[in-house]
Amino acid sequence: MDYFPWWTEEQKKLAVELGEFAEEVMPRDAGARWKREFPWDIFEKIAKKGYTGVAVPKEYGGSGMGATGACIVVEQFCRMPGPGRIMVGNMIGGLRQIIEFGSDEQKARFLPRIAQGELGAIVITEPFAGTDAAAISMRGKREGDSYILNGKKRFIVSAGIASRHMVYVRTSNDPADIAKYRHLTAFIVEKGAPGFTVEKMNEVLGFENIQNGVLDFDDVPVPVANRLGQEGDGWKIMTAGLNFERTLISAMTIGWQGELLRNAVPYAQRRVQFGKPTIDMPGNQTKIADLIIRLKLARLATYYTAYLWDLGWDITVESNVTKVFNVEGTMQSALDAVQVMGGDGVTPFYPAQSIFEIAKVEHISGGTMEACRMVIFKSGVKQWEKDLKMRRRVIDEELGVPVPVHGALPREKDVDEGKVLSMLAEDYRVNPGLFMSRDDMTTCLDVDDARLDAFLEALEKKDFAKLYRTKKGISLAKATYDGLKAAHPKEYYRWFPGWVTPDRKF
Numbered sequence: 258m259d260y261f262p263w264w265t266e267e268q269k270k271l272a273v274e275l276g277e278f279a280e281e282v283m284p285r286d287a288g289a290r291w292k293r294e295f296p297w298d299i300f301e302k303i304a305k306k307g308y309t310g311v312a313v314p315k316e317y318g319g320s321g322m323g324a325t326g327a328c329i330v331v332e333q334f335c336r337m338p339g340p341g342r343i344m345v346g347n348m349i350g351g352l353r354q355i356i357e358f359g360s361d362e363q364k365a366r367f368l369p370r371i372a373q374g375e376l377g378a379i380v381i382t383e384p385f386a387g388t389d390a391a392a393i394s395m396r397g398k399r400e401g402d403s404y405i406l407n408g409k410k411r412f413i414v415s416a417g418i419a420s421r422h423m424v425y426v427r428t429s430n431d432p433a434d435i436a437k438y439r440h441l442t443a444f445i446v447e448k449g450a451p452g453f454t455v456e457k458m459n460e461v462l463g464f465e466n467i468q469n470g471v472l473d474f475d476d477v478p479v480p481v482a483n484r485l486g487q488e489g490d491g492w493k494i495m496t497a498g499l500n501f502e503r504t505l506i507s508a509m510t511i512g513w514q515g516e517l518l519r520n521a522v523p524y525a526q527r528r529v530q531f532g533k534p535t536i537d538m539p540g541n542q543t544k545i546a547d548l549i550i551r552l553k554l555a556r557l558a559t560y561y562t563a564y565l566w567d568l569g570w571d572i573t574v575e576s577n578v579t580k581v582f583n584v585e586g587t588m589q590s591a592l593d594a595v596q597v598m599g600g601d602g603v604t605p606f607y608p609a610q611s612i613f614e615i616a617k618v619e620h621i622s623g624g625t626m627e628a629c630r631m632v633i634f635k636s637g638v639k640q641w642e643k644d645l646k647m648r649r650r651v652i653d654e655e656l657g658v659p660v661p662v663h664g665a666l667p668r669e670k671d672v673d674e675g676k677v678l679s680m681l682a683e684d685y686r687v688n689p690g691l692f693m694s695r696d697d698m699t700t701c702l703d704v705d706d707a708r709l710d711a712f713l714e715a716l717e718k719k720d721f722a723k724l725y726r727t728k729k730g731i732s733l734a735k736a737t738y739d740g741l742k743a744a745h746p747k748e749y750y751r752w753f754p755g756w757v758t759p760d761r762k763f
């Protein structure tokens with residue numbers, strides 16, 4: 258496996274060691290899938306070798322290799338869909354949340370268990386709350402030193418086999434808490450808690466031997482000591498955990514992409530059609546080139562995101578961007594690899610088929626592509642807020658067309674209704690199809706908010722301006738046809754490029 262120059266020697270060594278270990282246990286995993294049994298012996302070996310503790314800090318019995326170490330492990334183990342996914346489940350079921358939000362006592366109690374390979378599960382989704390995770394209805398009511406939990410959760414990976422469950426419940430219905438996303442609380446629920454049962458096991462595409470099910474919580478008492486953070490911190494903990502989960506899912510997909518390449522190339526080198534190996538056909542070479550392009554970029558994006566995690570940066574945008582890019586790339590690579598392998602590609606006798614199936618599942622689990630894009634839109638636009646300001650442009654006197662202005666222009670003083678209308682009319686010459694934002698207007702005019710509103714409303718009454726309002730008040734304005742006429746004579750707005758001859762103007 259290629260390593261990245263910023264990896265530590267320890268991380269590089271881990272990658273080599275894991276590559277060899279994965280090769281050794283993959284035959285056993287392939288056999289287990291045909292029997293629909295989970296290869297527990299492989300997972301026990303994984304735990305015994307300490308790989309489950311790769312991202313657990315050293316003081317809690319792990320090897321402290323951070324998110325980068327976690328991604329190295331996940332990439333290699335996801336060459337085997339079963340153990341790989343259980344490994345991811347183990348890490349997302351509380352590891353990051355406990356490191357970031359747990360008390361010292363909780364870290365000492367749970368982190369060594371994770372390092373030793375105890376299985377965990379992440380428990381968010383409910384029958385009536387999927388993408389809209391803030392709408393979860395499972396209740397948590399405090400009674401003395403415990404909370405009593407009631408509700409159902411579904412689609413939970415490792416249902417019935419996990420020992421530790423990172424569960425999010427609603428502890429407040431107060432509209433003020435809901436508005437501030439302070440209505441959810443995070444708990445660690447242990448297997449065996451009274452009233453805590455598995456209701457049903459799902460059959461899921463690509464999950465031949467992986468348990469995924471519905472959990473039922475019927476008056477389940479959970480000690481306050483198992484509450485992560487404070488009451489109301491649940492949303493914050495959930496979103497931080499989801500960012501980590503999405504980074505690990507990205508690592509999962511590069512494990513699959515690597516396997517697609519490892520299968521498609523040797524296959525095409527050995528399949529002869531029209532008297533030559535199919536790898537010599539340009540159509541197949543282009544597809545293989547695309548597999549390499551996607552794998553290279555997906556690995557780069559994944560390990561860059563992991564590196565930023567380890568530096569302690571906010572990776573909200575990066576983890577979501579990488580998940581979308583990697584999952585969609587993996588789906589396309591699975592399509593291409595199956596195509597290169599022809600009919601054999603769609604049989605379970607080669608691994609491409611199962612990767613093709615599980616690649617689709619990742620468009621949904623851990624947050625859908627649409628959910629990730631919503632985060633990217635919101636956080637990405639905020640991240641680039643300064644760069645996304647509209648550049649001010651003015652009409653160049655000689656050219657008669659809009660040109661950008663460098664630096665600030667003097668703001669118009671002694672503002673009155675006429676000057677506001679002139680500004681809107683001038684903006685029509687520069688941006689004929691756009692409204693002006695408040696920011697645009699106050700960049701041109703030296704006027705306070707209340708007076709600007711009064712002038713705009715007066716213009717609106719005369720039908721000289723059209724206004725767009727939000728809950729906060731007037732946010733956009735433009736001149737109407739009558740407003741443009743009132744501001745300047747028709748001639749003022751006319752402009753023709755030099756090649757338009759006078760006989761063609763009227």
Ligand SMILES: Cc1cc2nc3c(=O)[nH]c(=O)nc-3n(C[C@H](O)[C@H](O)[C@H](O)COP(=O)(O)OP(=O)(O)OC[C@H]3O[C@@H](n4cnc5c(N)ncnc54)[C@H](O)[C@@H]3O)c2cc1C
Pocket residue numbers: 378379380381382386387388389411412413414461469618621622623624625626627628
């Ligand atoms: C295999 C698998 C494993 C899973 N593992 C776990 C687990 O271990 N723990 C856990 O808690 N959950 C788990 N999930 C649940 C998973 O997180 C949810 O399925 C996912 O968040 C989507 O919720 P939903 O299925 O209810 O779809 P819905 O929310 O009903 O969405 C249906 C469609 O509408 C789109 N949509 C919804 N709202 C919007 C919007 N505002 N804008 C645009 N599009 C929107 C969605 O993107 C989707 O395409 C798993 C799911 C699967 C399939």
